[in-house]
Amino acid sequence: MTAAAITVAGLRFEYPGVRALDDVSFEIQRGSVTALVGPNGAGKTTLLRCIAGLDRPMLGAVQVAGVDVLEEPRAAHRRIGFLSDSFGLYESLTVRRCFQHAAAANGVPQDALPDTVARVAARLEIADKLDVLAGELSRGQRQRVAIGQAMSHDPEVLLLDEPASGLDPEARASLAGLFRTLQAQGVTLLVSSHILAELDEYSTDMLVLRAGRVVEGRALREKSAPRRRMRLALAAPVAGLRERLAAAVVAAIVDADESGALLELEGGPEAQARLLAGLVASGLPVCAFAEEREDLQASYLRTVQERAGTATP
Amino acid sequence: MELNPELRRNLWLELTLHRLIAMPVVLLMVFAMIHVAGEEGAEKVAVAAAWIAGLLLGAWGVRNAGDCVLEEVRARTWDAQRLSAIGPWSMTWSKLLGSVSFAWYGGLIALAVLLACAPRDWPVSAAMVAAMIVAGSVLAQAAACLAGLATARKGHAKRGGIGVWLLIVLLVFVGPGVAGMAFSREAGWQWWGSTYERWNFMLGSATCFAAWAVFGLYRSMCTELQVRTRPWAFALFLLFLAGYLAGFWIAPGAGYRIVLYALVFSAMAVSGAMTYLQLFTEETGVIVFRRVQVRIARGEWRRALEELPCWPIAFAMAAAACVTAQLVLPESIGDNEMRRLFAAPLPLFLLLVRDVGIFLFFAFARQRRRVEAAMVFYLAMLYWVIPGLATLADLKWLAQLLLPILFESAGAAIGVAALHAGVGVALLAWRWRSYRIGEGKA
Numbered sequence: 001m002t003a004a005a006i007t008v009a010g011l012r013f014e015y016p017g018v019r020a021l022d023d024v025s026f027e028i029q030r031g032s033v034t035a036l037v038g039p040n041g042a043g044k045t046t047l048l049r050c051i052a053g054l055d056r057p058m059l060g061a062v063q064v065a066g067v068d069v070l071e072e073p074r075a076a077h078r079r080i081g082f083l084s085d086s087f088g089l090y091e092s093l094t095v096r097r098c099f100q101h102a103a104a105a106n107g108v109p110q111d112a113l114p115d116t117v118a119r120v121a122a123r124l125e126i127a128d129k130l131d132v133l134a135g136e137l138s139r140g141q142r143q144r145v146a147i148g149q150a151m152s153h154d155p156e157v158l159l160l161d162e163p164a165s166g167l168d169p170e171a172r173a174s175l176a177g178l179f180r181t182l183q184a185q186g187v188t189l190l191v192s193s194h195i196l197a198e199l200d201e202y203s204t205d206m207l208v209l210r211a212g213r214v215v216e217g218r219a220l221r222e223k224s225a226p227r228r229r230m231r232l233a234l235a236a237p238v239a240g241l242r243e244r245l246a247a248a249v250v251a252a253i254v255d256a257d258e259s260g261a262l263l264e265l266e267g268g269p270e271a272q273a274r275l276l277a278g279l280v281a282s283g284l285p286v287c288a289f290a291e292e293r294e295d296l297q298a299s300y301l302r303t304v305q306e307r308a309g310t311a312t313p
Numbered sequence: 314m315e316l317n318p319e320l321r322r323n324l325w326l327e328l329t330l331h332r333l334i335a336m337p338v339v340l341l342m343v344f345a346m347i348h349v350a351g352e353e354g355a356e357k358v359a360v361a362a363a364w365i366a367g368l369l370l371g372a373w374g375v376r377n378a379g380d381c382v383l384e385e386v387r388a389r390t391w392d393a394q395r396l397s398a399i400g401p402w403s404m405t406w407s408k409l410l411g412s413v414s415f416a417w418y419g420g421l422i423a424l425a426v427l428l429a430c431a432p433r434d435w436p437v438s439a440a441m442v443a444a445m446i447v448a449g450s451v452l453a454q455a456a457a458c459l460a461g462l463a464t465a466r467k468g469h470a471k472r473g474g475i476g477v478w479l480l481i482v483l484l485v486f487v488g489p490g491v492a493g494m495a496f497s498r499e500a501g502w503q504w505w506g507s508t509y510e511r512w513n514f515m516l517g518s519a520t521c522f523a524a525w526a527v528f529g530l531y532r533s534m535c536t537e538l539q540v541r542t543r544p545w546a547f548a549l550f551l552l553f554l555a556g557y558l559a560g561f562w563i564a565p566g567a568g569y570r571i572v573l574y575a576l577v578f579s580a581m582a583v584s585g586a587m588t589y590l591q592l593f594t595e596e597t598g599v600i601v602f603r604r605v606q607v608r609i610a611r612g613e614w615r616r617a618l619e620e621l622p623c624w625p626i627a628f629a630m631a632a633a634a635c636v637t638a639q640l641v642l643p644e645s646i647g648d649n650e651m652r653r654l655f656a657a658p659l660p661l662f663l664l665l666v667r668d669v670g671i672f673l674f675f676a677f678a679r680q681r682r683r684v685e686a687a688m689v690f691y692l693a694m695l696y697w698v699i700p701g702l703a704t705l706a707d708l709k710w711l712a713q714l715l716l717p718i719l720f721e722s723a724g725a726a727i728g729v730a731a732l733h734a735g736v737g738v739a740l741l742a743w744r745w746r747s748y749r750i751g752e753g754k755a
Contacts, residue, residue, distance in 0.1 A: 054392055056620070101321070102393070104315075104321070110315045150393075
């Protein structure tokens with residue numbers, strides 16, 4: 001079994017006169033939740049459709065759970081659940097029948113259908129709507145039914161294109177909870193969205209797409225040997241703080257002025273405790289010392305700015 | 314036994330309890346009224362039952378079959394179907410049967426009434442009429458579903474009503490031929506030099522074409538569901554159609570050379586006509602050919618064939634048939650009005666080259682709009698309006714220049730047609746080159 005849930009290599013996709021994806025390559029690890037971000041027209045939807053095997057790229061290779069999507073698209077489909085940004089439901093069917101149809105169409109045996117429907121409905125907290133027509137549901141409930149249909153066959157990989165668009169804050173929070181649960185169960189998620197704050201709640205990795213190219217792909221939360229940024233705030237200004245920190249502290253100084261500093265720390269809570277003790281022992285009037293976590297929005301904007309800076313001659 | 318999920322979904326929607334009760338009640342009331350309305354009630358009921366079955370299956374059924382995929386595209390559920398585990402054959406028959414299940418429910422009741430009430434002294438047996446309605450309906454429904462799938466693939470799903478349009482086209486173009494067969498005073502039909510009983514021949518033809526239509530739908534569904542196929546089935550269908558039509562031109566005792574020419578010319582005519590049809594119904598954007606070009610450049614011939622549209626196959630077969638026809642052209646083809654047409658395979662093919670060039674010139678534009686409508690306009694102008702006006706104005710030379718098959722001299726016809734083809738190829742080459750330049754800017 002390969003470690004990567006999704007492997008994309010040299011993907012190229014063209015629309016007339018426009019290269020929507022240009023030499024796109026990346027890997028997504030099993031059990032991760034990857035936020036696919038980028039401006040409008042960056043190629044996010046095209047990329048998701050190519051991974052799902054719905055659109056054929058001009059060049060390149062895509063593997064999902066070890067299956068070559070271009071060579072064996074039907075076999076790959078068994079491992080993929082896909083929610084399009086413009087999904088539709090069978091409005092004249094009840095939610096129960098929608099789930100039954102989706103599960104049966106995705107190969108769930110007849111005798112397992114009732115259990116599958118019950119399990120999916122419970123997972124999506126929509127069991128009380130099973131006998132309601134899909135056309136009578138609210139936007140958020142429809143979204144849940146669509147996600148339920150996409151995951152009715154327990155796919156290894158879920159591709160979700162703008163899953164939270166049009167949802168109210170409560171429904172979004174609930175969706176985030178669902179994604180965390182799925183991740184805990186080992187499902188790999190690739191989620192495209194414009195709402196970065198929402199993605200930040202559950203994403204472990206970020207993939208930035210811009211003008212059809214991967215600008216950056218990286219983990220948002222390192223699992224081992226974390227390098228964390230610590231914000232130090234002082235109760236009173238201290239002249240020459242940078243020099244005093246350099247002499248007393250075993251940490252990289254990212255930024256410093258008289259009233260505080262931003263330090264980069266390697267290690268876990270023990271290292272953090274040692275650093276704080278050192279700061280206090282050196283006589284600094286420490287009033288706050290906390291991890292400064294870069295959220296997805298900041299990370300995305302920094303990446304975009306860095307790339308823009310690199311691109312500027 | 315596990316019921317096909319797509320069939321079950323269609324049955325949930327089509328065969329509700331209310332409908333299951335309403336259809337027989339309404340039909341039986343109609344038949345009862347006809348029966349008591351006058352003399353020879355049973356025969357009138359049988360005639361009405363045949364008409365009702367024809368309308369239910371041939372009109373309503375065709376409309377539903379034509380819209381079954383389009384409605385899914387409009388409702389944005391088709392992508393989920395394409396990703397499902399349902400195989401292309403299961404999807405084909407479940408869509409074909411499921412979407413028209415209610416029409417079949419009513420149609421079968423009407424056919425049962427037809428068989429029960431028809432007098433035994435009808436010139437054509439009730440069983441034959443019923444079989445013709447069934448075979449014709451399957452053919453029309455499968456063709457409508459195929460047309461719907463092609464419409465969806467071209468991104469025209471919102472236009473809808475494809476089944477109705479197909480029905481109109483069938484009535485206008487195929488209807489007269491079928492009606493001519495059905496109401497002909499001839500007892501039998503000459504085909505490949507032999508005589509066949511008229512109704513048997515029609516039923517055999519309808520059944521054969523219905524089977525081809527279902528097979529064509531299955532192949533098209535394969536493409537839609539990402540099952541990799543090569544276009545051999547389409548080439549086989551062209552050969553079958555060429556053989557079928559050639560049979561009507563071959564009189565008993567026709568010489569070997571005439572038979573061969575009829576077959577080859579039929580192949581050229583069928584392939585040429587299907588080139589136009591496929592151009593109008595397939596994806597023809599520049600990306601389709603860029604993809605094939607990339608595959609060929611990388612030596613991926615199998616993939617190139619899999620991604621090749623069907624029209625180049627028809628075009629290549631038309632080219633091969635044209636060369637063969639030119640080689641086996643008999644000295645005398647007959648003395649009828651079509652003589653000139655039959656004797657001009659090469660000019661006809663060169664005009665096809667021109668038209669393909671013009672079509673792709675429009676289709677390869679970056680901002681393509683209404684390519685098919687533009688092409689219909691230019692074809693009407695080139696083949697009908699301007700030559701017609703020129704002939705009316707006694708400008709025979711102008712009509713001949715635009716429609717080279719009007720030349721008496723074969724050499725002149727070929728020369729001018731070659732100029733036409735050159736214009737088409739030049740337009741296409743210019744467009745292709747300009748796209749390649751544009752690619753770098755994107």
